[in-house]
Amino acid sequence: MLRSIWNIILRNIKTFTMIFALGFIWLLFSILTQFGFVQPENLSNLFRQMTIISFLSIGMVLVIVTGNIDLSVGSVTGFLSVIAAFLQYYVFSSLLSGMLPTADPLLVGAISTVLTIIVVVATGVGIGALQGTMVSYLGIPAFIVTLGGMFIFRGGVLAITQGKTIGPVEESMKAIAQEYTSPLVGWVIAGVAIALIFFGILWRRRQKKAYGFELKPMRFDILKACFFSVLVFSYVLVMNLYQVMGEFKSIQYPVLLMAVVALVFSYLSSNTRFGRYAYAIGGNKEAARLAGINIKKNILQVFILMGVLCAVAGIVLTGRVGYGTTSGGDKYELTAIAGCVIGGTSLMGGEGTILGALVGSLIMTSLDNGMSYMNLGPEWQYIIKGAVLILAVYLDVVSKKKK
Amino acid sequence: MANDVVLEIDNITKEFPGIVALTDVSLQIKRGEIHGLCGENGAGKSTLMKILSGVYEYGSYRGNVYMEGEEIKFTGESIKQAIAKGIAIVYQELSLVPKLTVGENIFLGREPHNRGIINWDKLYAETDSLLKKYKLEIPFGAQVGNLGIGQQQLVEIARAISEEAKVLILDEPTSALTEEEVGTLFAILKELKANGVTCIYISHKLEEFFKITDTITVLRDGMVIGTLPTTEATVEKIISMMVGRVMKERFPKGNRKPGETIMEVRNLTAYDPNAPGVKIVDDVSFSLRRGEILGVAGLMGSGRTELVTTLFGEGGVNVSGEISVKNIRADIRSARGAMANKISLVPEDRKALGLIVNDSIIKNISLPNLDAFSSFLRINKNEEYKMCQKYADDLQIKTQSINALVTSLSGGNQQKVVIAKWLMSSPEILILDEPTRGIDVGAKYEIYKLMNELAEKGVALIMVSSDLPEVLSMSDRIMVMHERQCAGILDQNEATQEIVMALATGIRK
Numbered sequence: 001m002l003r004s005i006w007n008i009i010l011r012n013i014k015t016f017t018m019i020f021a022l023g024f025i026w027l028l029f030s031i032l033t034q035f036g037f038v039q040p041e042n043l044s045n046l047f048r049q050m051t052i053i054s055f056l057s058i059g060m061v062l063v064i065v066t067g068n069i070d071l072s073v074g075s076v077t078g079f080l081s082v083i084a085a086f087l088q089y090y091v092f093s094s095l096l097s098g099m100l101p102t103a104d105p106l107l108v109g110a111i112s113t114v115l116t117i118i119v120v121v122a123t124g125v126g127i128g129a130l131q132g133t134m135v136s137y138l139g140i141p142a143f144i145v146t147l148g149g150m151f152i153f154r155g156g157v158l159a160i161t162q163g164k165t166i167g168p169v170e171e172s173m174k175a176i177a178q179e180y181t182s183p184l185v186g187w188v189i190a191g192v193a194i195a196l197i198f199f200g201i202l203w204r205r206r207q208k209k210a211y212g213f214e215l216k217p218m219r220f221d222i223l224k225a226c227f228f229s230v231l232v233f234s235y236v237l238v239m240n241l242y243q244v245m246g247e248f249k250s251i252q253y254p255v256l257l258m259a260v261v262a263l264v265f266s267y268l269s270s271n272t273r274f275g276r277y278a279y280a281i282g283g284n285k286e287a288a289r290l291a292g293i294n295i296k297k298n299i300l301q302v303f304i305l306m307g308v309l310c311a312v313a314g315i316v317l318t319g320r321v322g323y324g325t326t327s328g329g330d331k332y333e334l335t336a337i338a339g340c341v342i343g344g345t346s347l348m349g350g351e352g353t354i355l356g357a358l359v360g361s362l363i364m365t366s367l368d369n370g371m372s373y374m375n376l377g378p379e380w381q382y383i384i385k386g387a388v389l390i391l392a393v394y395l396d397v398v399s400k401k402k403k
Numbered sequence: 404m405a406n407d408v409v410l411e412i413d414n415i416t417k418e419f420p421g422i423v424a425l426t427d428v429s430l431q432i433k434r435g436e437i438h439g440l441c442g443e444n445g446a447g448k449s450t451l452m453k454i455l456s457g458v459y460e461y462g463s464y465r466g467n468v469y470m471e472g473e474e475i476k477f478t479g480e481s482i483k484q485a486i487a488k489g490i491a492i493v494y495q496e497l498s499l500v501p502k503l504t505v506g507e508n509i510f511l512g513r514e515p516h517n518r519g520i521i522n523w524d525k526l527y528a529e530t531d532s533l534l535k536k537y538k539l540e541i542p543f544g545a546q547v548g549n550l551g552i553g554q555q556q557l558v559e560i561a562r563a564i565s566e567e568a569k570v571l572i573l574d575e576p577t578s579a580l581t582e583e584e585v586g587t588l589f590a591i592l593k594e595l596k597a598n599g600v601t602c603i604y605i606s607h608k609l610e611e612f613f614k615i616t617d618t619i620t621v622l623r624d625g626m627v628i629g630t631l632p633t634t635e636a637t638v639e640k641i642i643s644m645m646v647g648r649v650m651k652e653r654f655p656k657g658n659r660k661p662g663e664t665i666m667e668v669r670n671l672t673a674y675d676p677n678a679p680g681v682k683i684v685d686d687v688s689f690s691l692r693r694g695e696i697l698g699v700a701g702l703m704g705s706g707r708t709e710l711v712t713t714l715f716g717e718g719g720v721n722v723s724g725e726i727s728v729k730n731i732r733a734d735i736r737s738a739r740g741a742m743a744n745k746i747s748l749v750p751e752d753r754k755a756l757g758l759i760v761n762d763s764i765i766k767n768i769s770l771p772n773l774d775a776f777s778s779f780l781r782i783n784k785n786e787e788y789k790m791c792q793k794y795a796d797d798l799q800i801k802t803q804s805i806n807a808l809v810t811s812l813s814g815g816n817q818q819k820v821v822i823a824k825w826l827m828s829s830p831e832i833l834i835l836d837e838p839t840r841g842i843d844v845g846a847k848y849e850i851y852k853l854m855n856e857l858a859e860k861g862v863a864l865i866m867v868s869s870d871l872p873e874v875l876s877m878s879d880r881i882m883v884m885h886e887r888q889c890a891g892i893l894d895q896n897e898a899t900q901e902i903v904m905a906l907a908t909g910i911r912k
Contacts, residue, residue: 272779273782284758292739
């Protein structure tokens with residue numbers, strides 16, 4: 001039993017190294033901040049902070065897996081964010097109050113938010129499709145297309161804002177990034193999640209049995225289910241300890257959104273043809289071509305999904321700030337790429353996981369959060385983050401050589 | 404006279420994992436001669452030359468090499484050391500930098516300089532006099548990439564000459580040259596010979612040996628079969644030396660009964676996607692029947708791989724001619740189109756074209772076949788596992804689990820993974836490009852058996868192979884390629900190694 005667990009750890013050594021590194025960073029910050037770092041309040045903030053980068057990292061994994069790169073995501077996120085603020089503040093507020101003069105302002109705000117989300121996501125799809133077409137069908141290197149996009153959409157931000165902050169946005173928009181479920185709902189979600197984990201594992205066993213495959217011992221699967229359940233349980237437990245002005249909070253909305261997005265993309269990457277092809281293209285483009293895979297289409301799809309995730313990140317960004325700002329999304333692309341790479345994504349393509357990217361983003365955000373908590377100057381923050389990135393990749397290179 | 408020998412190769416043995424490339428090769432090259440080296444693909448010519456030119460370091464082989472009586476041991480920057488000793492090699496593949504000029508290429512790495520600052524005037528003046536001396540009409544300042552392939556080859560030779568080589572090795576120098584350029588090359592070689600430069604000349608074109616060489620050495624299966632003066636050699640003698648081996652029972656007997664025609668190819672011509680205007684398949688016609696194995700023989704670069712990849716829709720461009728499958732004209736422009744016509748291709752280079760090396764066995768096998776067990780939203784992984792396991796069992800892929808990485812397998816088993824991947828798509832026409840290259844005898848036998856079984860089930864097979872006994876024993880008919888054309892199609896009972904080799908070398912038309 002112990003031996004088998006050890007084997008599982010060895011096989012996923014990359015993931016476990018990352019988790020170990022994360023644990024080490026948390027421990028270090030805890031000590032350096034007299035355990036302020038691991039107080040519910042700070043952890044709640046930490047996870048909320050990581051969401052925007054996480055959306056981008058999740059999409060970036062797929063882009064990098066196909067052997068491409070997207071440098072424009074920071075600017076595109078900023079661009080979509082100011083579009084959201086612009087729509088809310090200048091367009092939908094007057095338009096809707098003109099059409100529905102007697103309605104509850106909160107309801108009008110909610111309609112405005114829904115419409116904004118639709119337009120912003122559609123714009124994200126459009127931007128992704130445009131850049132994806134240039135990369136795959138016109139054959140311009142992704143590095144160049146998205147480097148150009150980085151400039152162009154930063155210009156777009158300035159064109160829309162005219163250098164000024166736009167807002168405030170509707171309360172419902174802010175809620176997406178700032179609100180929490182109530183503790184009760186938090187527990188319900190935890191309960192449902194844990195039930196699904198167990199159900200999923202048992203269902204898979206049953207399917208395998210129907211095919212007559214050899215099953216791993218039951219205690220393995222139970223152990224695995226328990227491990228994830230404990231994670232979910234302890235997360236909700238800690239979040240439920242956080243209170244603002246005497247009121248207990250629970251799971252952050254954006255974290256909930258992030259969890260859903262991560263699950264969807266994780267599934268997409270490993271359980272669909274689209275995902276399989278993406279990895280095959282990055283692993284060996286020629287072999288993928290000879291296997292009849294439509295490489296151009298797949299890369300286009302990957303960029304479109306990246307556009308959608310920029311839209312999601314942009315919406316959450318607008319909600320978090322409450323305004324559309326000129327500097328929104330600045331340098332996010334670098335943090336997102338760093339998150340992927342720390343999470344084990346290979347820039348050579350063909351390798352990388354969504355889960356890894358999430359852990360990578362959490363590491364990057366933890367560094368940010370912890371160093372800010374310690375009041376370390378921004379100069380040190382940059383230097384340390386850069387060093388950690390290089391160190392992480394170096395460890396990866398060393399471990400590969402040993403193999 | 405012992406000092407007449409400029410280069411002496413003494414009992415060289417070179418092994419690669421699994422195969423012995425050279426066995427006790429001994430050879431004496433006399434000063435000032437042009438020494439021809441011939442042999443089939445894989446006879447060991449290139450390996451031997453790589454030892455002489457320092458690509459394989461001293462210590463990676465057994466035996467000794469003496470240059471002008473002095474033993475040479477190249478280690479570390481061994482290629483540079485070989486050049487310093489006076490051994491220069493011109494490779495079959497061009498090794499010039501396309502964006503640099505002729506002069507820059509010729510002096511690359513040893514530019515005339517003054518304290519690190521390149522003396523361009525001197526560089527170009529020397530280039531110019533070099534080119535003039537050998538009557539090469541190539542502008543010294545032209546960008547190499549803008550020259551024709553033939554001229555590039557001549558530049559490469561000029562570079563080797565300028566290194567003041569005492570022994571110049573030419574590996575298939577004429578494969579890309581026109582008749583006229585070949586004439587220029589031969590004139591240069593004669594000039595060099597008059598200046599006392601020794602030449603080792605490797606070629607697949609036998610007639611060239613009779614035009615230019617003084618001595619011919621034949622290699623076969625990594626051994627020297629014989630060395631004789633060109634004046635005593637005849638084409639027949641050389642060919643029988645090249646192929647004359649004892650056929651062993653290495654091939655399982657099949658019970659194939661070829662049926663009706665399934666594919667008809669008429670006047671297929673295709674051009675190089677990277678060099679428009681260069682034909683890579685030239686007016687090839689043939690037909691293929693159900694249940695037969697059609698062997699495709701030919702020397703390296705004769706256009707065999709280009710032919711089969713073009714049939715698969717992934718080879719040449721500007722394809723003209725006609726391919727029909729089951730009497731219906733098939734317009735195959737991609738792998739997907741080929742698969743729709745039930746054509747599968749097991750490609751030549753399994754690492755570069757056949758496998759996703761970082762992936763598991765199961766993911767490699769299922770890659771072209773995911774449609775069979777997927778809906779839009781989901782791959783049925785259990786079904787995938789079941790099917791892949793079935794094919795892995797059928798082909799006896801030796802592994803603990805099909806979830807293991809393909810890199811954990813031996814070469815033969817990796818090849819089986821590639822074959823499994825394409826068998827799963829249940830092809831009616833299966834193209835195998837060098838299916839047994841680099842795998843051990845046991846695995847070869849299993850692949851031959853599998854080919855027989857498939858043919859008996861009615862699958863039409865095309866097998867490209869450089870292994871002559873393999874082609875002769877496994878095929879019902881043999882198509883021989885020469886210079887990108889079909890030089891002839893032989894029935895198994897009329898084909899001999901000599902005839903195939905004569906067609907492949909262009910001796911016989």
